Amino acid sequence: MTRQEEKQSLRKTIRALNTQLSSRYRQKSDREIVAHLLAMPEYQQAETVFCFVGTSREIDTRPILADALAQKKVLCLPACLDRSTMVLRQICSLDDLVPGAYGILEPPAEAPLLSVDEVDFSILPCMTCNHLGQRLGRGFGYYDRFLAGYRSSAVLICREQLIREEIPVEPHDYPVPWVLTEVGLYEDGTPARLG
Template identity: 40%
Template sequence: MSEKKELRKRCIEKMNALPQDYCREADGKIFSAVLGLPEYRNAKTVFCFVGMQAEIQTASLIEEMLRAGKQVAVPRCAGKGVMHAHVIRSLAELRPGTMGILEPSAEAPVLSPEELDLILLPCVSASRSGERLGYGGGFYDRYLPKTKAFRALLIRERLLSDDIPREAHDQPVDAVITEAGIFRRTQSENEGVS
């Protein structure tokens, strides 16, 4: 097994073992940090993952963004590593799709990557400096080069790692958001939290 696959497996096991109380508290603090981001306040369009199982549960964040009048899009996988940003008006529009992940219907309007202002990404682990370990499908690594949107990675502090292997196709993010704060890629860890 490759170094990345082995690390991914260990990180998913760690994610699944996190106490539910910790996850709920961390998620709430992460959402507050997102809502306080200048990039969020200025965004008209937001592309946000829908948290499943042990992931950060983004449903309440998505509902808040919709209430705030943001145009919210969520991922829909189109096969072969291709993903699109489909606009939703309500979480009720989502149905289990690829790998059981909640997705909008194929008929939902699609935003082009150029139309996005902010992207909120999932991961299984990451470093504070913005190196991301995803689930291995490559969907975001293929999608992100097409957009100039601000990229924020949402992760619980206990899942951070300094040992994320980087490959040429891995796409960096602009900020890593944990319950401890916001770590911008342009800062070194020694400069602290914004």
């Protein structure tokens, strides 16, 4: 089996597992992940934050987005222009969000562009990852391209029940140093301090 086939197989497994998670577990894990994230000094000290808008299959990031705006941080979100191009656009209100290319809420086309270099702290999605920060995304490579040019703090957020230690990786797959689940924070695979 090729690495691509391994990834596709794992995506299928995780999609099936994700649908079996109870709504109670989802809500509880979302609340705990958000609380842990908001307690991270790196988040608190960041002036410019990059985050995604969670879909129904992902962690609900709206409380994080609302907090960043309330704290007067510069908040930028991904906007997908095509199958290979993702840009970062700033929002000033959650009301600014509009459905994008994949039906996912994103900033409107007229929202200001930010460069990767302007971001202090990034909160990244994954379908699954391991505690070492090797992630499996949806296969479009948007976040790998982002990480290729990004040099500041980044954290992957994932529900603990979706963590898989065996992640098929390829040379273009960039690990993320911090992984945050409802259980807590991991740094390079080791449980780490929070707050």
